[in-house]
Amino acid sequence: MSISNEEYGRMAKRASPNSPVVKDCIKAFLFGGTICAFAEGLNTAFGYTDMSMEESKALTMVILIAITAILTAIGIFDNIAKHAGAGTMVPITGFANSIVSAALEFQTEGRILGTAAQMFTIAGPVIVFGCSAAAVYGFIIYFFGLY
Amino acid sequence: MALRRGKTIILDSKPRIVSFASAVGKKENEGPLGEEFDEIYEDTTMGEDSWEKAESLYLKAAITKAISKSELQKSDIDVICSGDLLNQCIGSSFGIKDFELPFCGVYGACSTMALSLCMTSMMIETGAFCNCIAATSSHFCSAEKQFRKPLEYGGQRPPSAQWTVTGAGAVVLGKEGGKSVCIDKIHLGTIQDLGILDSNNMGAAMAPAAKKTIADFLSDTGTKPSDYDAIFTGDLGSVGSELLLELMLKEEGIDLGSVHKDCGLMIYDREAQDVHAGGSGCGCSGSVLCSHILSGLHSGKYSNILFIATGALMSTVSSLQGQSIPGIAHLVNFKRGCNE
Numbered sequence: 001m002s003i004s005n006e007e008y009g010r011m012a013k014r015a016s017p018n019s020p021v022v023k024d025c026i027k028a029f030l031f032g033g034t035i036c037a038f039a040e041g042l043n044t045a046f047g048y049t050d051m052s053m054e055e056s057k058a059l060t061m062v063i064l065i066a067i068t069a070i071l072t073a074i075g076i077f078d079n080i081a082k083h084a085g086a087g088t089m090v091p092i093t094g095f096a097n098s099i100v101s102a103a104l105e106f107q108t109e110g111r112i113l114g115t116a117a118q119m120f121t122i123a124g125p126v127i128v129f130g131c132s133a134a135a136v137y138g139f140i141i142y143f144f145g146l147y
Numbered sequence: 148m149a150l151r152r153g154k155t156i157i158l159d160s161k162p163r164i165v166s167f168a169s170a171v172g173k174k175e176n177e178g179p180l181g182e183e184f185d186e187i188y189e190d191t192t193m194g195e196d197s198w199e200k201a202e203s204l205y206l207k208a209a210i211t212k213a214i215s216k217s218e219l220q221k222s223d224i225d226v227i228c229s230g231d232l233l234n235q236c237i238g239s240s241f242g243i244k245d246f247e248l249p250f251c252g253v254y255g256a257c258s259t260m261a262l263s264l265c266m267t268s269m270m271i272e273t274g275a276f277c278n279c280i281a282a283t284s285s286h287f288c289s290a291e292k293q294f295r296k297p298l299e300y301g302g303q304r305p306p307s308a309q310w311t312v313t314g315a316g317a318v319v320l321g322k323e324g325g326k327s328v329c330i331d332k333i334h335l336g337t338i339q340d341l342g343i344l345d346s347n348n349m350g351a352a353m354a355p356a357a358k359k360t361i362a363d364f365l366s367d368t369g370t371k372p373s374d375y376d377a378i379f380t381g382d383l384g385s386v387g388s389e390l391l392l393e394l395m396l397k398e399e400g401i402d403l404g405s406v407h408k409d410c411g412l413m414i415y416d417r418e419a420q421d422v423h424a425g426g427s428g429c430g431c432s433g434s435v436l437c438s439h440i441l442s443g444l445h446s447g448k449y450s451n452i453l454f455i456a457t458g459a460l461m462s463t464v465s466s467l468q469g470q471s472i473p474g475i476a477h478l479v480n481f482k483r484g485c486n487e
Contacts, residue, residue, distance in 0.1 A: 016306070019306060078299050078301045078302075080301070097299070097301045101298070101299035101301070
């Protein structure tokens, strides 16, 4: 007798081990929390200088992006992210890593059609949907005068 | 003249295994089979500036070593039959071009080692070819780049994911020669697709094809699993192996448990080397066949074995278009004692 696709799907699901969700969540919380606390610390420290709030926020993000880019380039970031999961992916570190890793990977295909063209293959959708969402919310705020 | 029994081809010429060689990377060398491989290249870039070029060099190294172990000259080789996972099989074509020998490119995803052995066996069976090389390769980094995410991308692999082997295997097949190990039967597989969509669960996608090929072969030949010293599947990994045994028992009432081994489970220490469900890629079954399995046949550890390399025939395009993953499995029956 031959089994149906549905039945095989259930067999395959039973045979495939699940990701350790609780452990993953705890690790993501700890890593993500540490990154955010570090960023908050930077932001607070910049508050003691004569920087404006806007400038200190921007500088904090630039520092996080720079650290991520360096860790990605020297091949350490993916080893941390393997454990951190969403903890490194959700903050701006994940966004920076997705661009730098793609840029590095495709440099063998040349600077223009390799690095430059391919660096947004992962981050591209984030930018598209991020900008689209911003536009939609902008319209809602404009037409309904929420502010 | 070869005979057909169902889908199984019984070869009359009994192509001999003249020689064989494997070339692998650092991680494979650190695995349980480390000492059995011929050539170890710890630097997986092979000194090249791209992973694709590096993969070609692994293939070239395996073929060169196989020829040198055979006591044949390069000019004695009539054809090289090879394939790999990269688009348009560039791993093979760029690795082989310098040999200046006739080349037959094949694509069977991770089943390529068995497919290239089937093709070269039939070439020898025609009588027009004396010495043929069947080969294949894969590289972890070039496969990740093509099928998944950039190497340095910080993502998590699910427990069912497998690790692509960096390595290559090459067999010199001849009308005569070698140490009495030959190919007795071959069986080209039928595509099986039971609707698996998850490209991180290749074992589940390929297990039905392996089951179909093994069941058809046993029925064509009227044999049972215990007639063989071992039944080696290519790269089903832990998930696929479990599913193969379950499907075989449920659908055919055949218990493979005592003789089944999987190259994907043999090549790495799954826990210590963090490879999740096991090894995969053309080079997985290729390098294990061209080291542990064929050495075992030569030494007398095995005398009659089935080698079933399994492949997942999807592409990044078919996956993005929501199509399920078709599996394939080709079988080669190796025997010892063909000169007697």
